[in-house]
Amino acid sequence: MTTENFKGMCRLVMSGEEAGQKKFVENMENHKVAKVVACTEDSIEVELKPGGRHAVWKADDCKEKTYGYKPVY
Numbered sequence: 852m853t854t855e856n857f858k859g860m861c862r863l864v865m866s867g868e869e870a871g872q873k874k875f876v877e878n879m880e881n882h883k884v885a886k887v888v889a890c891t892e893d894s895i896e897v898e899l900k901p902g903g904r905h906a907v908w909k910a911d912d913c914k915e916k917t918y919g920y921k922p923v924y
Contacts, residue, residue: 854913
């Protein structure tokens with residue numbers, strides 16, 4: 852994920868707006884897709900299904916998968 856896309860996605864997620872509540876990423880190492888719940892300086896906190904456990908993934912290992920299109924921030 853580019854730095855620009857990471858920062859744009861994190862702005863939306865952290866703003867609390869509806870669009871930010873619908874962001875999903877795919878971890879390119881394990882190919883799991885999860886909902887983004889928070890961001891840090893260089894990582895993404897995600898909610899895994901089933902069970903709602905949280906994990907932290909490196910932004911460099913992720914690709915945005917929101918609704919099957921690649922957004923431009």
